[in-house]
Amino acid sequence: MPLPLTAPEILNREFLEIRCRILDLAAALDRLQRAEGSVADDPRLARLREALAIVQDESDDRAEQVQMVFSRPYDDTWQNALKVAPR
Amino acid sequence: MDYFDPHIHMVSRITDDYETLAKMGCVGMSEPAFWAGFDRCSVDGFRDYFRQLTEIEPKRAAQYGLQHYCWLCINAKEAENVSLSREVIAMIPEFLDKPNVLGIGEIGLNKNTRNEAIVFVEHLELAVKFDQQILIHTPHLEDKYQGTRMILDMLTDDSRIDRSRVLVDHVEEHTVRHVLEEGFWGGMTLYPTTKCTPQRACDIIEMYGAERLMVNSAGDWGPSKPTAVPDFILEMRRRRHPESLIRQVVYDNPLKFFSQSQNFRFTPRETTGEPARTGAALRA
Numbered sequence: 001m002p003l004p005l006t007a008p009e010i011l012n013r014e015f016l017e018i019r020c021r022i023l024d025l026a027a028a029l030d031r032l033q034r035a036e037g038s039v040a041d042d043p044r045l046a047r048l049r050e051a052l053a054i055v056q057d058e059s060d061d062r063a064e065q066v067q068m069v070f071s072r073p074y075d076d077t078w079q080n081a082l083k084v085a086p087r
Numbered sequence: 088m089d090y091f092d093p094h095i096h097m098v099s100r101i102t103d104d105y106e107t108l109a110k111m112g113c114v115g116m117s118e119p120a121f122w123a124g125f126d127r128c129s130v131d132g133f134r135d136y137f138r139q140l141t142e143i144e145p146k147r148a149a150q151y152g153l154q155h156y157c158w159l160c161i162n163a164k165e166a167e168n169v170s171l172s173r174e175v176i177a178m179i180p181e182f183l184d185k186p187n188v189l190g191i192g193e194i195g196l197n198k199n200t201r202n203e204a205i206v207f208v209e210h211l212e213l214a215v216k217f218d219q220q221i222l223i224h225t226p227h228l229e230d231k232y233q234g235t236r237m238i239l240d241m242l243t244d245d246s247r248i249d250r251s252r253v254l255v256d257h258v259e260e261h262t263v264r265h266v267l268e269e270g271f272w273g274g275m276t277l278y279p280t281t282k283c284t285p286q287r288a289c290d291i292i293e294m295y296g297a298e299r300l301m302v303n304s305a306g307d308w309g310p311s312k313p314t315a316v317p318d319f320i321l322e323m324r325r326r327r328h329p330e331s332l333i334r335q336v337v338y339d340n341p342l343k344f345f346s347q348s349q350n351f352r353f354t355p356r357e358t359t360g361e362p363a364r365t366g367a368a369l370r371a
Binding site for chain 2: 013064
């Protein structure tokens with residue numbers, strides 16, 4: 001579907017919102033850094049870093065890729081594993 | 088713009104919310120049976136809940152000119168109790184002839200367990216036996232992708248299921264394609280933090296088109312916004328999408344999908360020069 005708005009129009013409209021969200025993200029990571037204790041070994045932090053790397057890609061399906069970072073994998077043999085018989 | 092919220096849990100909302108929805112253009116809603124925030128201990132607990140859905144909520148809605156429909160099931164979370172689930176499934180036919188019942192839902196998976204899958208398949212049997220439409224809940228967060236694929240496996244394994252009569256709800260960027268490619272309808276739930284935002288729902292419409300897609304608020308007892316569909320409408324307008332496209336998503340598509348249910352007798356508001364269409368006319 002063609003988008004009614006051009007890329008410059010979208011950037012004009014959304015620049016401040018995007019900036020705000022990046023600042024929120026940076027501040028949240030700063031907060032983690034400042035706090036007592038360490039989450040360096042927490043796998044969730046690794047997933048956040050993986051997702052941030054995807055955000056910096058130039059592809060047009062970054063949202064879908066980020067979703068997959070935070071998703072359990074699908075195993076197409078699940079019906080055997082769970083012993084659920086297909087109809 | 089008139090709109091229809093295809094998934095909202097009005098039992099969790101106060102009467103003022105019905106009034107607000109009516110003021111914002113909502114003309115009707117469908118309410119799937121869901122988890123109450125605690126596990127119910129008996130089949131009679133569900134019988135009372137189904138009475139609330141089929142007798143009480145339509146009356147509350149009608150005070151504000153809203154048409155209320157519902158779906159019946161035992162939800163995936165309580166499906167871990169297989170024996171109770173079987174009692175509830177056996178009791179559901181008592182309610183299928185109530186005038187506002189559209190079908191079986193929201194059935195699905197929660198943590199993608201064996202018991203949930205067993206109860207899901209038994210709900211499918213019920214729907215097939217009574218020729219009911221199906222509304223499906225897909226899991227949350229990290230379980231969504233795996234659970235959605237499992238649900239699609241179970242649906243597509245059963246050749247008796249008419250895919251055009253099944254709505255798979257809570258789709259997001261990583262699941263919407265699978266749902267649409269298999270010929271099912273997809274619903275996008277607009278939640279403040281989890282699921283879709285109005286902006287991302289607009290993105291998905293832009294990427295996949297409006298055919299067989301709808302949006303809902305799923306307003307319930309948790310953090311949720313019952314007026315999220317008007318937020319989506321506003322975002323689509325801000326992006327300069329035509330009114331006809333917006334209307335397709337928030338009004339025409341829900342009515343087209345629900346019109347496949349024999350109990351759907353929706354009466355649109357009259358518009359200038361156009362006679363109101365009845366449920367039968369919509370089905371035609």
